[in-house]
Amino acid sequence: MSMMDEKARILELRKELEKYSIEYYVYDNPSITDQEYDRLMQELMALEEKYPEMYDATSPSQRIIGSVLDGFEKVTHDTQMLSLSNVFNKEEIEEFVQRISESVSNPEFVVECKYDGLAMALLYDDGNFTRAVTRGDGIVGEDVSNNVKTILSIPMHIPEMRHVEVRGEVYMPKASFEQLNKRQEEKGLAPFANPRNAAAGSIRQLDSSICASRKLDAYWYYFQNASDFAVQTQEEALQAMSKMHFRTNPLRKVCTTVEQIWQFIQEIQEKREDLPYEIDGMVIKLNNLADQRRLGSTAKVPRYATAYKFPAQEVLTRLKDIVITVGRTGKITPNAVLEPVRVAGTTVSAAQLHNEDMIVNKDLRIGDIVVVRKAGEIIPEVVTSVPERRDGTQVPYKFPTTCPICGSHLVRLPDEAAHYCINQDCPARVVESMIHFASRDAMNIDTLGDKKIEQLHEWGYLNSIEDIYFLDRYYDELIEKPGYQKKSVDKLLESIEKSKKQPLGVILYGLGIRQVGKKAAMILAEQFGDIDTLMHACVDELVLIHDIGLITASSVVAFFKEEKNLHLIDVLKQAGCNFKQEKKQVVESRFTNKTCVLTGTLEHYTRNEAKAILESLGANVSGSVSKKTDYVIYGTAAGSKLTKAQSLGVMTMSEEEFVQEVENAKE
Incomplete structure (x- = not known):
C-alpha cells in the first residue's frame, strides 16, 4: 500500500471506529464484534505511529492514550449553568405546577432522571469537539477536555457543522465504581465514598490515562443553543441531541398533570436500585422552550424547572x-x-x-x-x-x-437558640472570620483555603483579617516552610493582591457583619457607593432601603460603632483594598417604592428586561399578587394573576401603558 493509500486508510479507520463506538456506547446496538473493533484499532494505531504528522487529538486512538497536564484552564460559560430548586413531596410539585400554570396555559412537562454526577458542558464547531467545561460556580468552569474525551460515549465529531453546546452529567456507573474501589483496596488505598466523588476525582486528574481507566459515562439533557435550530420543546431538544449522537436517557416522560408526573416518579423510584447508575431524584421541566425563556430565572435557579428529591434513607x-x-x-x-x-x-x-x-x-x-x-x-x-x-x-x-x-x-442571647462565645479574641473566632473573608463567596482568595489559614495562624503569621494583606512581610520565612515552595507562595500573594480589587459589596460580606448576607451586602453597597457614606448611616436611613429590615440595620450601625472594626477598615484601606461600588442608579417614577407584578406575554421586552427596567425605576418586582401589590403589568394571554389583581382592586396596567411610562421616565 502506498503512503497516500495508508494515510487515506487512517482517515477511513477513524471514521469507521467512531461510527462503531457510537453504535456501541450511545445506541447499545453494535454491528461488529469486540474482536473486530480491537483489530481495527490496532491497525489504526500502527499506521498513526508510522505517520506522526497525521496526529489528531480527536482520533479514536487518542481517547485511550493518556497525556499529563500542568493544570486546568478556567473558562467562562457563554450562559450561566444554573442549579435547580428542590421539591420533596407531591404537594410541592403541585405548587410548582400551579405557579407555572399562572403564566403558561395548559403547560406540558418533561420528567427526567436526576443523576448523581458532575455537571458538564460540551462545545462543538464545524462538526468537531472543541472543549468540555465543568460547571464550576456556574459562571466559570474548568476545561477538562483531555479527560472527557476518554469517555467513549461522547462523540468527537457530530453531523452538524453549526456551533453546538450541550450540557449534561458525567457519572461513574455502579459497575465502574465497584471495580475502582476493589483496585483501591488491593493497593491498600482508601475506597471512594460514593460514585459521585469518584467521578469528580477522576475528571480532575491531570493524567488523563487515570481518568480513562475509571470508565466514566455521561447523559446529555440540555441543548443550550436549541433556539438556533428552531427546536421548540425540551422533548424535541432531546431527540435532536440523540440524532447528533449524544447519549440521552430514554427513561423520561412528557406529562400534562401532577398525577402523571407523580405516577412516573413512583415508577422510576421502584426501578432506582436496579439502574446501572445512581440517581437521587427526578427533574421536572416545562416542555416549551419559548415559555422557559419567558419565565426566566432567579439569580440562582430557573423558574421553569425543579428537582424532586427522593425521600431520605434512614x-x-x-x-x-x-x-x-x-x-x-x-x-x-x-x-x-x-x-x-x-x-x-x-x-x-x-x-x-x-x-x-x-x-x-x-x-x-x-x-x-x-x-x-x-x-x-x-x-x-x-x-x-x-x-x-x-x-x-x-x-x-x-x-x-x-x-x-x-x-x-x-x-x-434573648430570643436565640444558640450560645455564643463573646470573646472577640477567641482563636477559633479569629480563624473562622479569616476563613469566611477569604472564601469563594466573599473575597475569593482561592489559594488561601481553610487548612492553610489554620496553619498560618498556628505559625503566628495570621492573627486577624488585616494580617492577610501583610503576609508578604514573611516571604523569606514562608518559602522555607514545608509545602510552601516559591511558586506556591508567589501564587498565594498574587491571589491576595488580586482580591484588593473586589467591590464594596463583596468586602462588606467578607467582613462578617451579623445579619448581613451576600444579597444585603450588595444592596447596601449599591445604595451607598462607598464605605464612608455607609459608616455614617443611621438605623432610620437604612430601614428605608427595600429588603433591609430593622434587625439588619441595627446590626450594621452597631458594627460601625466598634473601634476595633473601624481600625480594621482603616488598615484594609491602607493596604489598598477597594471600598467603593458603582451606586445603583434609580430614576424617580410612578413605580418608585411600589410593588409590581408582571404577567402574560410581553412583546416589547423579555420578562427579565422588564424586571430590570422596573428595578431601575425604583420598583420592587414580585412574583405573586397580594393586597400589598401596587401594580400588575400585563401582556397578552394574562391569566390568574390579572384576575386576582382585579378581584383585589389592585391597579392594572397594559404593556402599552407601561412602555409609555418608561418613555416618560426617560424624559
Missing part, C-alpha cells in the same frame, strides 16, 4: 460523642460524632446538632443508638434517639458553660 448507628465548634461570630455549634454508616450512597460519620434545644428535644445521649438520614439526600441529620436500645450507660448530655477554645463564659 439508618441506625451509634452516637459516639458530641463535640463543640466555634464559628466566626462566636456561635457555638454542637456536632454529633457517629459510628461511620452508609446513608443514601455515602459514608456518614458526623452531623450538625445546631444547638442545645435540639439535643434536649431529641433526647440525645452519648452512646445512644440514633436514627440518621440525609436531608435532601445531602446533609446528614440525626432524626431521633432510640431509647429502647439503651443499656444504662447513657446519661443526659450537659451543654458546656464555657468556650472549649478560650475558656470564656458562654452567653445565650
Whole structure:
C-alpha cells in the first residue's frame, strides 16, 4: 500500500471506529464484534505511529492514550449553568405546577432522571469537539477536555457543522465504581465514598490515562443553543441531541398533570436500585422552550424547572460523642460524632446538632443508638434517639458553660437558640472570620483555603483579617516552610493582591457583619457607593432601603460603632483594598417604592428586561399578587394573576401603558 493509500486508510479507520463506538456506547446496538473493533484499532494505531504528522487529538486512538497536564484552564460559560430548586413531596410539585400554570396555559412537562454526577458542558464547531467545561460556580468552569474525551460515549465529531453546546452529567456507573474501589483496596488505598466523588476525582486528574481507566459515562439533557435550530420543546431538544449522537436517557416522560408526573416518579423510584447508575431524584421541566425563556430565572435557579428529591434513607448507628465548634461570630455549634454508616450512597460519620434545644428535644445521649438520614439526600441529620436500645450507660448530655477554645463564659442571647462565645479574641473566632473573608463567596482568595489559614495562624503569621494583606512581610520565612515552595507562595500573594480589587459589596460580606448576607451586602453597597457614606448611616436611613429590615440595620450601625472594626477598615484601606461600588442608579417614577407584578406575554421586552427596567425605576418586582401589590403589568394571554389583581382592586396596567411610562421616565 502506498503512503497516500495508508494515510487515506487512517482517515477511513477513524471514521469507521467512531461510527462503531457510537453504535456501541450511545445506541447499545453494535454491528461488529469486540474482536473486530480491537483489530481495527490496532491497525489504526500502527499506521498513526508510522505517520506522526497525521496526529489528531480527536482520533479514536487518542481517547485511550493518556497525556499529563500542568493544570486546568478556567473558562467562562457563554450562559450561566444554573442549579435547580428542590421539591420533596407531591404537594410541592403541585405548587410548582400551579405557579407555572399562572403564566403558561395548559403547560406540558418533561420528567427526567436526576443523576448523581458532575455537571458538564460540551462545545462543538464545524462538526468537531472543541472543549468540555465543568460547571464550576456556574459562571466559570474548568476545561477538562483531555479527560472527557476518554469517555467513549461522547462523540468527537457530530453531523452538524453549526456551533453546538450541550450540557449534561458525567457519572461513574455502579459497575465502574465497584471495580475502582476493589483496585483501591488491593493497593491498600482508601475506597471512594460514593460514585459521585469518584467521578469528580477522576475528571480532575491531570493524567488523563487515570481518568480513562475509571470508565466514566455521561447523559446529555440540555441543548443550550436549541433556539438556533428552531427546536421548540425540551422533548424535541432531546431527540435532536440523540440524532447528533449524544447519549440521552430514554427513561423520561412528557406529562400534562401532577398525577402523571407523580405516577412516573413512583415508577422510576421502584426501578432506582436496579439502574446501572445512581440517581437521587427526578427533574421536572416545562416542555416549551419559548415559555422557559419567558419565565426566566432567579439569580440562582430557573423558574421553569425543579428537582424532586427522593425521600431520605434512614439508618441506625451509634452516637459516639458530641463535640463543640466555634464559628466566626462566636456561635457555638454542637456536632454529633457517629459510628461511620452508609446513608443514601455515602459514608456518614458526623452531623450538625445546631444547638442545645435540639439535643434536649431529641433526647440525645452519648452512646445512644440514633436514627440518621440525609436531608435532601445531602446533609446528614440525626432524626431521633432510640431509647429502647439503651443499656444504662447513657446519661443526659450537659451543654458546656464555657468556650472549649478560650475558656470564656458562654452567653445565650434573648430570643436565640444558640450560645455564643463573646470573646472577640477567641482563636477559633479569629480563624473562622479569616476563613469566611477569604472564601469563594466573599473575597475569593482561592489559594488561601481553610487548612492553610489554620496553619498560618498556628505559625503566628495570621492573627486577624488585616494580617492577610501583610503576609508578604514573611516571604523569606514562608518559602522555607514545608509545602510552601516559591511558586506556591508567589501564587498565594498574587491571589491576595488580586482580591484588593473586589467591590464594596463583596468586602462588606467578607467582613462578617451579623445579619448581613451576600444579597444585603450588595444592596447596601449599591445604595451607598462607598464605605464612608455607609459608616455614617443611621438605623432610620437604612430601614428605608427595600429588603433591609430593622434587625439588619441595627446590626450594621452597631458594627460601625466598634473601634476595633473601624481600625480594621482603616488598615484594609491602607493596604489598598477597594471600598467603593458603582451606586445603583434609580430614576424617580410612578413605580418608585411600589410593588409590581408582571404577567402574560410581553412583546416589547423579555420578562427579565422588564424586571430590570422596573428595578431601575425604583420598583420592587414580585412574583405573586397580594393586597400589598401596587401594580400588575400585563401582556397578552394574562391569566390568574390579572384576575386576582382585579378581584383585589389592585391597579392594572397594559404593556402599552407601561412602555409609555418608561418613555416618560426617560424624559
